Amino acid sequence: MAQIVFDNVTKVYEDPDRGHVQALSRVNLEIEEGSFICILGPSGCGKSTLLSMLGGFAQPSTGRVLLDGMPTSVPGPDRGVVFQAYALFPWLNVLENIRFGLTCRNVADSAGIANRLIKLFGLEGFEAKYPHELSGGMSQRVAIARTLANDPKVLLMDEPFAAVDALTREFLQDELLRVWEQDRKTILFVTHSIMEAAYLADEVLVFAARPGRILHRVRIAAPRPRHRSDAAFLKEYANLEVLFRGGH
Structure with a gap:
């Protein structure tokens, strides 16, 4: 059984000016446990809604959205979310931010988990620093660590690296892959970047604009670890760009 299932899912919003706005149309998707899936598409195509x-x-x-056969009707600790904005608590330091969810749940070894x-x-040496004392890239590392501290089954990442500079973005991509290789949690990662999708993903879902729908499901065959200058990777990137540009 697939870990995640979107079964004939549509989403319609009520807009006071435009009436019915269809964000997603007939999304059918199955995702296996441990997959790294990137969702690639233009603004307004329903990526974040998914x-x-x-x-x-x-x-x-x-339609239905299922995780391990159960409807995802409410948020839960089995799904961790990382947003574009770092969403750290400004009154807590790095260690306290990472421990926050564990402390709320009275996890016995919260300090040990956070320190790991x-x-x-x-982040060693920055445990006592507050968010305003951190760079954007370091803040996002803290946000991801805080999410992983709760040991979710699935990591949902909504353009988490969009607000940092290009070099920091590449560094964070490599950091994320390094961590993912260790425990292989299922990741759904929303991005506007073709290069980022090709570099990170096992598979890329190319979305059409509103109503959002899957145009292509592309398996990235370039072997890991990937290198941004390798011919095999650049071929995958070029193929993905053709599919993406051709659909918009």
Whole structure:
């Protein structure tokens, strides 16, 4: 059984000016556990809506969204979410931010779990720093570590690297892949970047503009670890760009 299932999912919003606005149309999708899936598409194509429904923050107008056979009707600790905005608590330091969810759930070894993640993400020496003292890239590392501290089954990432510069973005991509290789959590990653999708994903879902729908499901065959200058990777990137540009 697939870990995640979107079964004939549509989503319609009510807009006071435009009336019915269809964000998604007939999305049918199955995702296996441990997959790294990138969702690639233009603004307004329903990428974030898809993540919101899996996260339990929104409900489909028709169809079903299932995780391990159960409807995702409410948020839960089995799904971790990382947004574009870092969403750190400004009154908590790095260690406290990472421990926050564990502390709320009275997890016995919250300090040990947080310290392991601090080491994993290269945050040693910054445990007592507050968000305003961190760079954008470091803040996002803290946000991802805080999400992983709760050991979710699925990681939902909504353009998490869009707000940082190009070099930091590449560094964070490599950091994410390094961590993913260790435990192989299922990741759904929303992006506007063709290069980012090709570099990160096992498979890329190319979405059409409103109403959002899957135009192509593309398996990236370039072997891991990938290198951005390798011929095999550049061939996959070029193929993905043709499919994406041709659909919009």
